[in-house]
Amino acid sequence: MEKIVNDIKEFIEERDWRQFHTPDCLAKSISIEAGELLECFQWNNNYDKEHVLEEVADVLIYGLQMCIALDVDPETIIRLKMEKNAKKYPVDKAKGVSTKYSELK
Amino acid sequence: MEKIVNDIKEFIEERDWRQFHTPDCLAKSISIEAGELLECFQWNNNYDKEHVLEEVADVLIYGLQMCIALDVDPETIIRLKMEKNAKKYPVDKAKGVSTKYSELK
Amino acid sequence: MEKIVNDIKEFIEERDWRQFHTPDCLAKSISIEAGELLECFQWNNNYDKEHVLEEVADVLIYGLQMCIALDVDPETIIRLKMEKNAKKYPVDKAKGVSTKYSELK
Amino acid sequence: MEKIVNDIKEFIEERDWRQFHTPDCLAKSISIEAGELLECFQWNNNYDKEHVLEEVADVLIYGLQMCIALDVDPETIIRLKMEKNAKKYPVDKAKGVSTKYSELK
Numbered sequence: 001m002e003k004i005v006n007d008i009k010e011f012i013e014e015r016d017w018r019q020f021h022t023p024d025c026l027a028k029s030i031s032i033e034a035g036e037l038l039e040c041f042q043w044n045n046n047y048d049k050e051h052v053l054e055e056v057a058d059v060l061i062y063g064l065q066m067c068i069a070l071d072v073d074p075e076t077i078i079r080l081k082m083e084k085n086a087k088k089y090p091v092d093k094a095k096g097v098s099t100k101y102s103e104l105k
Numbered sequence: 106m107e108k109i110v111n112d113i114k115e116f117i118e119e120r121d122w123r124q125f126h127t128p129d130c131l132a133k134s135i136s137i138e139a140g141e142l143l144e145c146f147q148w149n150n151n152y153d154k155e156h157v158l159e160e161v162a163d164v165l166i167y168g169l170q171m172c173i174a175l176d177v178d179p180e181t182i183i184r185l186k187m188e189k190n191a192k193k194y195p196v197d198k199a200k201g202v203s204t205k206y207s208e209l210k
Numbered sequence: 211m212e213k214i215v216n217d218i219k220e221f222i223e224e225r226d227w228r229q230f231h232t233p234d235c236l237a238k239s240i241s242i243e244a245g246e247l248l249e250c251f252q253w254n255n256n257y258d259k260e261h262v263l264e265e266v267a268d269v270l271i272y273g274l275q276m277c278i279a280l281d282v283d284p285e286t287i288i289r290l291k292m293e294k295n296a297k298k299y300p301v302d303k304a305k306g307v308s309t310k311y312s313e314l315k
Numbered sequence: 316m317e318k319i320v321n322d323i324k325e326f327i328e329e330r331d332w333r334q335f336h337t338p339d340c341l342a343k344s345i346s347i348e349a350g351e352l353l354e355c356f357q358w359n360n361n362y363d364k365e366h367v368l369e370e371v372a373d374v375l376i377y378g379l380q381m382c383i384a385l386d387v388d389p390e391t392i393i394r395l396k397m398e399k400n401a402k403k404y405p406v407d408k409a410k411g412v413s414t415k416y417s418e419l420k
Contacts, residue, residue: 001106004180011187015194016201020253023157024146027139028248030164031346034132034139035245041129042238043230043413049175052128056171057186059135060179063165072158074165075109081162082116089120096121098358125358133353136241140350143343148308148335203253211316214390221397225404226411233367234356237349240374244342244349251339262338263387267396269345270378270389276371280364284375285319291372292326299330306331 001075008064018069026066033058106180113169123174131171138163211285218274228279236276243268316390323379341381348373 012018037055040047067074088101097104117123142160145152172179193206202209222228247265250257277284298311307314327333352370355362382389403416412419 001109004106004183007184007187011191014196015199017199017203019201020203022150023152024150025253027143027146027157028252028343030161031136031139031143031350032245032249032252034136034164035242035248035346038132038136038238038245039242041132042242043235045127045129047128052132052171053175053177053182054186054189056168056175057182059139059164060168060183061186061190063161063168064183066157066161070154070158070161077158077162078109078165078169079112081159081166082112084159085166086116091119094120094122096124098122098125130358133238133357136245137350137354137357140241140347140353143350144347147343147347148340211319214316214393217394217397221401224406225409227409227413229411230413232360233362234360237353237356237367240371241346241349241353244346244374248342248346251342255337255339257338259385262342262381263385263392264396264399266345266378266381266385267392269349269374270393271396271400273371273375273378274393276367280368280371282368287368287372288319288375288379289322291369291376292322294369295376296326301329304330304332306334308332308335 001073005064005068005074008061009068012065012068021065021069023066023069026062026069029062030059030066033062106178110169110173110179113166114173117170117173126170126174128171128174131167131174134167135164135171138167211283215274215278215284218271219278222275222278231275231279233276233279236272236279239272240269240276243272320379320383320389323376324383327380327383336380336384338381338384341377341384344377345374345381348377 012021033055037052037059040052040055064074067077089104093104094101117126138160142157142164145157145160169179172182194209198209199206222231243265247262247269250262250265274284277287299314303314304311327336348370352367352374355367355370379389382392404419408419409416
């Protein structure tokens with residue numbers, strides 16, 4: 001993941017965009033791109049895969065830019081969150097159900 | 106990135122959640138998590154960094170789950186999108202401005 | 211509000227769109243339009259008021275379409291929610307602060 | 316609609332919240348609430364109607380607060396947008412299809 005994060009960093013620096021990449025603006029950008037991704041599925045499930053992938057990429061890129069802006073390693077925060085999720089969704093309770101952790105029995 | 110994608114895959118398989126991870130549901134999940142991330146910045150910029158990182162991690166995890174569901178390599182789609190973005194935002198026009206590509210001069 | 215709700219109903223019926231207006235699809239549509247609205251403020255606060263108003267109108271229209279799809283009166287559900295909010299945010303505690311109700315002292 | 320808009324205005328003024336209701340913060344709030352609404356439909360269509368209505372109400376309330384912040388009448392902007400939509404989606408072309416206007420034939 002280090003290589004791609006460095007490439008994104010370079011892309012931003014070449015354009016002198018670091019100044020715009022406040023956490024607040026990046027959070028807005030992620031929501032905006034998430035909306036564009038959702039639009040691929042607005043009325044039905046006949047999605048255009050290529051279009052979907054572009055929008056997913058935009059979400060991932062802004063997510064990684066947030067990591068750059070906050071100076072954290074994406075893998076580290078993903079692993080930390082997965083450990084937390086593993087506790088919220090223990091295999092024996094969560095297996096095969098989509099129930100929210102707060103309502104798991 | 107391969108390692109973390111495999112760990113996410115294992116997490117899902119252990120819980121037998123693949124059945125829920127349709128692209129449509131994952132697109133909704135990304136928007137939902139993006140909203141939770143945005144809430145960290147709702148009224149001001151005094152954000153709780155730890156909370157922000159958890160929500161960013163959720164966005165990234167769902168983004169990677171979409172790649173798993175669509176059987177694509179995240180780095181590949183990110184690189185493809187960055188090449189496209191590089192054309193939409195050439196350094197000489199985009200440097201130091203946050204203007205949308207359709208309005209760049 | 212009755213008049214405008216009826217006009218929206220008519221607009222939908224003329225186009226035979228009721229079939230697409232499931233609550234699930236309308237929830238997606240509201241998120242999509244909310245993202246377009248947010249884009250007006252993506253990098254700074256120099257928003258185009260006319261554009262903002264169009265996106266707000268889209269959010270309101272889909273919100274009212276959800277009321278039509280679920281056969282409820284918008285004013286009634288707004289009033290019910292405002293009563294609930296009034297209890298979560300009592301004037302003496304909430305005055306002049308943007309703190310979330312769960313953290314109000 | 317005038318009555319409900321005035322009641323919302325009063326609710327805000329009693330709490331001295333006008334200071335927080337910048338268009339930027341209200342746009343974020345609309346996206347956040349839209350995400351909460353979407354969560355009612357995250358993994359399936361077995362939604363809790365009462366919960367859905369509360370989230371729709373939140374979206375509508377913030378939408379109306381945006382109208383208050385920008386000093387416009389909600390009915391007026393809704394009507395203007397509907398006229399625009401009527402041109403983008405003429406009955407003879409849009410009837411019975413969910414195609415986006417840019418791809419209508």
